[in-house]
Structures are given as C-alpha cells and as structure tokens.
Amino acid sequence: MNEIALHLDRNDGQTLTEQLYTFLKTEIMNGNISKNEKVPSKRQLALNLECSINTIQGAYNQLVDEGYLIAKERSGYYVAELDGILNLKKIQRVPNMDTKLTERYRYDFSYHGVDLEHFPFREWRRITRDVINEDDKDLLCVGDPKGFLGLRTSIARYLHHSRGVACSIRQIVVSSGTEFLLQLLIQLFDPSTQYAIENPGYEKLNLLFKSNRVKIKPLPLDDQGLRLEGLEQHLVDVVCITPSHQFPTGCIMPIARRLQLLGWAGGKPGRYIIEDDYDSEFRYSGKPIPSLQGLDQNGRVIYMGAFSKSLSPAFRISYMVLPEHLIDSFDEKLNFFNCPVSIIAQKTLGEFMNKGHFERHLNRMRNLYGQKREALVSAIHEHLPFAQIEGASAGLHLTVRINNGMNENELVAFAEHQQVKVYGLSRYYSNSPHDRNDGRLLLGFATMKIDEINNAVALLKKAWY
Amino acid sequence: MNEIALHLDRNDGQTLTEQLYTFLKTEIMNGNISKNEKVPSKRQLALNLECSINTIQGAYNQLVDEGYLIAKERSGYYVAELDGILNLKKIQRVPNMDTKLTERYRYDFSYHGVDLEHFPFREWRRITRDVINEDDKDLLCVGDPKGFLGLRTSIARYLHHSRGVACSIRQIVVSSGTEFLLQLLIQLFDPSTQYAIENPGYEKLNLLFKSNRVKIKPLPLDDQGLRLEGLEQHLVDVVCITPSHQFPTGCIMPIARRLQLLGWAGGKPGRYIIEDDYDSEFRYSGKPIPSLQGLDQNGRVIYMGAFSKSLSPAFRISYMVLPEHLIDSFDEKLNFFNCPVSIIAQKTLGEFMNKGHFERHLNRMRNLYGQKREALVSAIHEHLPFAQIEGASAGLHLTVRINNGMNENELVAFAEHQQVKVYGLSRYYSNSPHDRNDGRLLLGFATMKIDEINNAVALLKKAWY
Numbered sequence: 001m002n003e004i005a006l007h008l009d010r011n012d013g014q015t016l017t018e019q020l021y022t023f024l025k026t027e028i029m030n031g032n033i034s035k036n037e038k039v040p041s042k043r044q045l046a047l048n049l050e051c052s053i054n055t056i057q058g059a060y061n062q063l064v065d066e067g068y069l070i071a072k073e074r075s076g077y078y079v080a081e082l083d084g085i086l087n088l089k090k091i092q093r094v095p096n097m098d099t100k101l102t103e104r105y106r107y108d109f110s111y112h113g114v115d116l117e118h119f120p121f122r123e124w125r126r127i128t129r130d131v132i133n134e135d136d137k138d139l140l141c142v143g144d145p146k147g148f149l150g151l152r153t154s155i156a157r158y159l160h161h162s163r164g165v166a167c168s169i170r171q172i173v174v175s176s177g178t179e180f181l182l183q184l185l186i187q188l189f190d191p192s193t194q195y196a197i198e199n200p201g202y203e204k205l206n207l208l209f210k211s212n213r214v215k216i217k218p219l220p221l222d223d224q225g226l227r228l229e230g231l232e233q234h235l236v237d238v239v240c241i242t243p244s245h246q247f248p249t250g251c252i253m254p255i256a257r258r259l260q261l262l263g264w265a266g267g268k269p270g271r272y273i274i275e276d277d278y279d280s281e282f283r284y285s286g287k288p289i290p291s292l293q294g295l296d297q298n299g300r301v302i303y304m305g306a307f308s309k310s311l312s313p314a315f316r317i318s319y320m321v322l323p324e325h326l327i328d329s330f331d332e333k334l335n336f337f338n339c340p341v342s343i344i345a346q347k348t349l350g351e352f353m354n355k356g357h358f359e360r361h362l363n364r365m366r367n368l369y370g371q372k373r374e375a376l377v378s379a380i381h382e383h384l385p386f387a388q389i390e391g392a393s394a395g396l397h398l399t400v401r402i403n404n405g406m407n408e409n410e411l412v413a414f415a416e417h418q419q420v421k422v423y424g425l426s427r428y429y430s431n432s433p434h435d436r437n438d439g440r441l442l443l444g445f446a447t448m449k450i451d452e453i454n455n456a457v458a459l460l461k462k463a464w465y
Numbered sequence: 466m467n468e469i470a471l472h473l474d475r476n477d478g479q480t481l482t483e484q485l486y487t488f489l490k491t492e493i494m495n496g497n498i499s500k501n502e503k504v505p506s507k508r509q510l511a512l513n514l515e516c517s518i519n520t521i522q523g524a525y526n527q528l529v530d531e532g533y534l535i536a537k538e539r540s541g542y543y544v545a546e547l548d549g550i551l552n553l554k555k556i557q558r559v560p561n562m563d564t565k566l567t568e569r570y571r572y573d574f575s576y577h578g579v580d581l582e583h584f585p586f587r588e589w590r591r592i593t594r595d596v597i598n599e600d601d602k603d604l605l606c607v608g609d610p611k612g613f614l615g616l617r618t619s620i621a622r623y624l625h626h627s628r629g630v631a632c633s634i635r636q637i638v639v640s641s642g643t644e645f646l647l648q649l650l651i652q653l654f655d656p657s658t659q660y661a662i663e664n665p666g667y668e669k670l671n672l673l674f675k676s677n678r679v680k681i682k683p684l685p686l687d688d689q690g691l692r693l694e695g696l697e698q699h700l701v702d703v704v705c706i707t708p709s710h711q712f713p714t715g716c717i718m719p720i721a722r723r724l725q726l727l728g729w730a731g732g733k734p735g736r737y738i739i740e741d742d743y744d745s746e747f748r749y750s751g752k753p754i755p756s757l758q759g760l761d762q763n764g765r766v767i768y769m770g771a772f773s774k775s776l777s778p779a780f781r782i783s784y785m786v787l788p789e790h791l792i793d794s795f796d797e798k799l800n801f802f803n804c805p806v807s808i809i810a811q812k813t814l815g816e817f818m819n820k821g822h823f824e825r826h827l828n829r830m831r832n833l834y835g836q837k838r839e840a841l842v843s844a845i846h847e848h849l850p851f852a853q854i855e856g857a858s859a860g861l862h863l864t865v866r867i868n869n870g871m872n873e874n875e876l877v878a879f880a881e882h883q884q885v886k887v888y889g890l891s892r893y894y895s896n897s898p899h900d901r902n903d904g905r906l907l908l909g910f911a912t913m914k915i916d917e918i919n920n921a922v923a924l925l926k927k928a929w930y
Contacts, residue, residue, distance in 0.1 A: 129590055129594055
C-alpha cells in the first residue's frame with residue numbers, strides 16, 4: 001500500500017491529524033487495508049497529502065496506541081492483526097431472540113416486558129440530560145452502598161403513600177433486581193436458615209436459593225395463598241411470598257391469613273417474611289391491598305419492590321425495606337457491596353419521581369393495562385366460553401383454566417400452530433410438574449396492543465375448539 | 466385554611482388544573498399546610514380562584530391519587546399525614562461523608578475515585594440522549610443475561626487491541642462490579658472449591674469470599690507478586706491475582722512467574738486463575754504488560770476488568786472473560802441472573818467505545834495521571850528524602866515506605882494533624898495486620914489536582930520530620 005485516497009480538508013472542524021487518524025482507522029476496521037500490510041512511510045505520506053510529517057506522526061502514534069498499527073523499528077508501520085476478535089460487522093447482525101420469536105409467532109402472551117408504546121421517553125431523556133452535569137462530583141464517586149440518598153427518599157415517600165409501608169430512609173436498600181437483594185439477605189442470615197417459597201411461584205426463586213446452596217422448601221397454596229401448616233412442619237425460618245397478587249395464580253391473601261402469617265413470624269426470633277410486592281402498582285378494581293409490611297408490628301417483614309413492571313425491566317432498579325433491627329447488622333456485614341445501580345440512573349429516577357412523572361406514568365399505565373386486561377377477559381368470554389379465569393383483577397397477567405380436555409402441552413402446541421405463544425402454568429411449580437399438568441395457562445398482556453388481543457384469542461379458539 | 470394565595474395564569478403553558486395541583490403539592494411538601502388540615506371545598510375554591518369546579522376537582526383527584534390529600538366522604542379534603550417518612554427537606558441536607566471529610570482534611574490521598582475535572586460529560590450526555598430513543602424496543606425489555614451484545618462486541622475489540630486478550634463475544638459477561646462477577650463464579654464452581662487471594666490484596670475480596678461462606682486462603686507475596694508454593698501446599702483450586710499491577714504493592718509479575726502460575730493451573734482439572742486487571746489502562750513507561758489470559762493456552766484464566774478507573778466508579782460497569790469450556794455450564798446454571806446493568810447504560814457505553822471516545826479519553830487520562838504521578842514522585846523526592854517509593858510506574862496509586870521511625874498509626878495521625886489523609890498498608894492484609902505495621906502507606910493521586918500534590922506532600926514533611 002503506497003497511496004491513501006484521502007483529501008485533507010483544512011476548513012474541516014477536525015485537525016488534519018484527526019482526519020487522517022479517522023480515515024485510517026475506518027479503513028482498517030472495514031478490512032480495506034489488510035492485516036500485516038505496511039502503510040506508507042511518514043515522509044512519503046506527508047509528501048503525498050501535502051502536509052507536515054508531524055501531522056502524519058500524530059495520527060500514526062494514536063493508531064499505534066490504540067492497537068490498529070504496529071510500529072516495527074527501522075522498518076515502518078504495519079496494520080495489526082484484528083482477526084482474533086471476529087468480523088465485527090457479522091457479529092452485529094446476529095438476530096436476537098426476539099426477532100426469532102417474532103418470526104414464529106404473530107402474538108405472544110409473554111409475562112415479561114411492559115407496554116412498549118407509552119413510556120415517557122421525553123421526560124426521561126430530559127431528566128437524564130440534566131443529571132449528567134459537569135458540576136456534580138457525585139457522578140464520579142462510589143456512592144452509598146445502600147443507594148443514593150435522594151432516590152431512597154423518593155422511594156420511602158412513594159411506598160408510604162401508595163403501599164402503606166412505614167419506613168425510614170435508612171431501612172431502604174437499592175439494588176438491580178430481586179435476585180441481588182435476596183443474595184444479600186442470604187449472606188445476612190445464618191447459613192443454617194431454612195427458606196420456604198410458594199409452589200407454584202416465581203420460577204427464579206427456586207433456582208436462586210439452590211444456586212446459593214441454602215435449604216429451600218417449596219410450600220403448597222390454596223385459594224387464599226400460602227398454606228401455613230408447612231411453616232411449622234418444615235421448621236421454616238424465612239418465607240418468600242407474594243401476598244398482594246400471588247405469582248402466578250393471582251390470588252390475594254385475605255387479612256385473616258395475613259395476620260396468622262405475621263403471628264407465625266412473631267412466634268420465634270429469627271423468623272422473617274420476605275414480601276415481594278412485584279406488581280402491586282396495578283390493581284383495577286376495589287381498594288389497593290395494603291402491604292404486609294404496614295401491618296407488621298414486630299419488624300418481621302422485609303418488603304421488596306421493583307421498577308421492572310412500573311417502568312421497564314431494562315432499567316434494573318429494585319429495592320427492599322429492612323426491619324429497623326436488621327440495619328446495623330446489614331451495614332456491618334454487607335456494606336462492602338457497592339450499590340449496583342449507576343449514580344446517573346439513581347439520580348434520574350429520583351428526579352423522575354420527585355417531579356411527579358412516576359405517579360402520572362403509573363396512573364396512565366394503570367388505566368391502559370386495565371383496558372388491556374378488560375379486552376383479554378372479554379375476548380376469553382367471547383371466544384373460549386368454557387375457560388375459567390382465575391385470580392384478582394390486578395397485575396400484568398392472568399391465569400386461565402381452559403377446560404377443553406387438552407393438557408398443557410397440547411394447549412401450547414396447538415396455539416403455536418396458530419402462531420400464538422402461550423405459557424403453561426406447570427413451569428412455575430418447583431417439583432412434580434407432571435401432577436400439575438391440568439390445562440392451566442398464564443397469559444401476560446402488558447406487551448400486547450389492545451386491538452391485537454381479540455385477534456389473538458380468536459386464533460386460540462381455532463387452536464383449541 | 467380557607468384561602469389559597471394563588472393566581473391562576475391562563476397564558477401559562479400549564480393547564481389551570483396543573484397549576485393548582487403543583488401549587489398545593491409544593492405547599493404541602495414545604496409544610497405550609499399542616500397535616501390533617503382541611504383544604505377549601507371545591508365550590509369555595511372555584512369561586513375564589515374564578516375557575517370551574519372541574520378544574521379544582523382534577524387537581525384534588527390527582528393529589529388524592531398521589532396521597533397528598535385524603536378525601537373524607539361528606540366532609541371534604543384533608544392534608545395527609547406525611548410525617549412518618551420524615552421531614553424531607555431535612556434529610557436532603559444531611560451532609561454526606563465527602564463533605565465531612567473535606568472539612569477535616571485539606572488533602573486526601575484516597576485511592577477511590579477518579580479525576581473529577583476531565584470526564585467527557587458532553588459526549589456522554591449526547592450519546593445518552595441519542596440512546597434514549599422512542600423506537601428502540603430494547604430499552605423496555607429484559608436484555609441478554611450476559612449483557613448487551615453491542616457492548617460485549619466493543620469490549621472484545623478493546624481487550625484484543627489493548628490487552629492482548631483473545632476471546633469471542635460469547636465469553637464476555639457484563640456485570641456491575643467485581644463482587645457480583647465473583648459471586649457468579651462462586652456459584653459456578655463446586656462448593657468445596659478452595660480459593661486463594663493475595664495478601665496484601667484488595668480488601669473486599671476476603672470479605673466477599675467469607676460472606677459467601679467458601680474456603681479462602683490468603684497467600685503471601687514477594688517482590689515478584691504471589692508466591693506460588695502456597696498453591697500446592699493449601700490445595701488451592703482457584704486463585705485471584707492482580708499480575709499486571711499488584712494491588713496494593715504495585716509490583717508486576719514477571720513472565721517467568723506467570724508461566725509457572727499457568728503451569729500450576731494446567732496441572733489439574735478444575736484449577737483456575739482469576740486475573741483482575743483493575744487498572745491496566747494506566748501505565749506510564751515501558752510497554753503495556755500483556756494479560757495472563759493472552760498467554761494462557763489451556764483455558765485456565767478468567768479475565769476481569771472494569772470501567773471504574775477508566776471512566777467512573779459511579780457507572781458500575783465491569784466484565785469478565787470466561788474460558789470457552791466454561792460457557793455452556795455458565796449459561797445453563799446461571800442464566801436466570803439478569804445482567805444488573807441497565808440497557809441504556811450498556812448501549813451508551815458501547816457507543817462511547819465505538820465512536821472512539823473511550824480510547825481518546827484513556828489517552829488523555831493516561832497523560833494526566835502520568836503527570837499527577839510524576840508530580841507526586843517529585844514531591845516525595847524533594848520533601849521526603851528518606852522515603853522509598855515502591856512498585857511500577859502505573860495505576861492510580863503508589864506505595865511508599867516512609868523510613869522515619871514512625872509506625873503506620875503515627876504516620877496517619879501526624880498527617881491528620883496537618884489535615885492530610887493518608888492510608889496505611891496494613892488494612893490490605895487479611896491477617897495479622899500488626900506484624901505488617903512497618904510504616905508503609907498507599908497514596909492515591911487520581912482525585913487530586915496536580916498543583917495540590919506538592920503542597921500536600923510539603924505538609925506531610927511538616928508532619929513527619
């Protein structure tokens with residue numbers, strides 16, 4: 001390679017060195033100059049491009065520093081071997097899972113994800129822009145291990161208003177997902193602790209506790225939620241539950257059972273209830289169900305919440321509220337864990353809440369999701385008359401018993417024939433899933449458009465009847 | 466309360482309802498309307514403000530929804546009790562640790578943090594703004610558990626160029642800190658695994674392994690880094706090291722020791738080296754030290770890096786490179802962990818790297834930190850002639866042996882008298898710290914301004930001689 005097809009523009013905003021640097025880098029990245037190829041000597045190129053040798057030297061130095069060129073003594077500059085890291089262009093074209101799914105399915109009743117059309121991008125962008133502020137030294141420092149004080153203040157205020165959670169800011173720990181919060185608790189509690197989870201329940205809990213090598217017991221439910229007799233029987237210390245909208249069945253734990261549960265927890269030191277209030281923002285009829293935490297008089301409830309359903313699971317922001325008497329021990333044992341959420345994200349969310357955008361967004365989304373749920377319920381009544389909808393009018397999913405004689409696998413397979421993706425309930429059982437194969441499905445409706453829902457259910461009718 | 470001192474502005478961008486809502490909310494938050502106080506009736510206020518009852522109704526509804534007002538049937542609207550969540554204004558004024566530190570110290574040789582004046586805020590803000598894009602559905606979905614593909618591509622390219630790390634994108638796992646990556650590995654490896662760490666070493670490692678209840682053995686160093694005889698002697702399976710710039714001593718492991726270490730790892734199945742390349746971006750003289758990972762022929766090295774030193778610890782983005790043969794097992798066992806870094810942050814960083822900003826920032830910072838280190842070294846030579854500087858010309862800290870007869874506590878205390886904060890090396894020892902109290906200090910220079918460094922060291926002279 002002896003010539004370079006570049007015209008240096010002296011009126012460009014970039015210096016000549018920058019222009020040459022950018023040109024060569026692009027050529028190398030695009031594979032237009034091959035590996036190990038020698039590039040022109042500085043003198044030759046300076047002559048060629050009618051600029052000073054210093055200009056060339058600057059660009060070559062930069063490219064050497066960044067690994068694009070290799071300087072060989074008494075020989076010149078050569079293009080480095082970049083093949084080892086694959087052809088970058090090819091990689092970026094790899095289709096992701098969603099694309100594949102879209103090809104196979106016209107409609108997907110996935111439980112994961114949120115409505116894709118009504119996120120307040122404009123406000124989020126504006127606040128983020130304001131937060132990324134040259135004068136804010138916080139943005140370059142390790143923050144409080146339990147999370148940014150401003151965000152924790154906003155969360156405390158929100159929980160107080162909306163969920164009846166009584167807490168001080170010291171009790172709040174911000175993290176990036178329920179799994180990370182639970183890992184902190186596992187390290188906080190004694191290694192001999194016996195944990196219990198709901199069965200059926202959130203599928204990750206079982207995996208998480210097993211992966212952390214602690215004792216875990218799945219306990220059965222009835223139509224009021226977790227049955228309590230297993231707690232004493234299996235010497236449970238800590239139980240994880242979703243009392244306000246059981247996942248996945250959708251039932252609400254009535255006040256009597258709640259009080260019994262709190263009574264169990266108060267019965268012995270070291271007993272705790274982890275209350276996962278994962279979708280409490282969305283309740284479409286009746287009064288909001290107050291949190292267990294707000295009922296608790298003995299500091300036995302650890303409350304957990306997240307912004308995954310209310311904003312976006314892509315934001316990775318969740319939190320827990322520790323009982324007062326656990327704070328000192330938590331701070332002492334675990335304050336070496338940095339808060340995993342970036343300061344920019346924490347400040348942005350704090351501002352978003354302070355300015356009222358979060359409440360307004362929730363109100364809009366509650367209305368929208370209520371309509372989506374209503375559309376789904378109507379469509380089921382219309383097209384699937386034998387199906388029974390279970391659970392409360394809340395959250396972003398419902399469960400349904402199809403009652404057409406098909407088992408779960410058949411229901412899923414026939415729906416797939418019609419390019420509709422539905423989810424069997426048996427995946428949420430920790431053990432003996434085959435006993436549970438009774439034709440129940442979980443249908444998430446958050447990511448679907450309202451006018452798609454009826455069409456999707458009409459296809460399910462075709463599939464199943 | 467019967468009157469409201471508000472003038473509704475019909476030419477304002479906000480609706481009348483919004484104006485009233487904002488006014489009342491602010492009044493309540495500021496404590497200008499007391500809890501349980503009754504606010505004017507809708508009719509009365511509509512008359513008063515010369516607007517429709519609907520305007521008032523809209524604002525009151527919103528305030529009730531958000532918990533600021535309580536509607537009592539047949540009685541009216543009352544301000545809710547917000548005291549339970551403390552006086553928000555007071556909380557936000559609580560001084561944070563930095564403020565307190567600034568008051569006690571004029572200069573702080575902290576190792577934590579980065580230069581506070583040269584972060585490319587403008588580029589970061591611009592890219593973030595572009596990333597928060599209405600049409601990008603990724604922003605509302607749970608992403609790949611190992612991290613966003615685009616960012617992993619950028620990291621693979623960077624590691625290849627700058628650190629000689631050979632890897633495919635599948636091998637890269639993005640997370641929010643070394644501690645989270647190590648926890649994944651602890652869950653990946655057998656529970657009986659014997660871990661080893663450097664002593665002295667990064668103080669969090671010991672805490673992390675203990676908190677995860679696995680077997681951990683701190684091993685001594687010599688002037689070439691980790692001494693290897695302890696690995697066989699203590700039946701170590703997995704060792705964490707900082708070969709390119711040992712933390713905190715600053716020594717570089719020579720090639721012979723590296724090959725011996727790789728030989729040890731290849732000697733038995735299940736042996737691994739976790740290479741923490743925490744500050745390799747900053748080397749001020751000589752060639753960059755290639756990574757151990759690049760030397761490894763047997764897939765025995767797990768490479769870890771972070772953007773904490775190169776960008777900001779507030780961003781919470783780190784990564785590891787798994788050996789090929791561990792990927793399947795990792796994906797199978799641990800893909801239920803979501804990547805804790807938000808998609809917005811991952812996309813922003815990926816773009817920042819793709820556009821060359823990261824390399825440019827690194828080059829600028831390498832130059833700046835090189836000058837800061839040089840200023841510190843010169844000041845030590847000038848003011849502390851008996852002190853011995855240890856370790857390589859690299860990273861964002863150096864260690865120094867003061868040699869004035871004082872022990873570490875005395876050095877720290879006398880420096881504090883002069884309002885200079887310095888850090889003893891004994892805190893980085895896992896055990897018997899008192900034996901190590903030989904007057905060695907760690908001085909971080911990243912957060913200090915160049916022209917402060919000489920003044921700070923001059924004060925240390927006053928303190929110690």
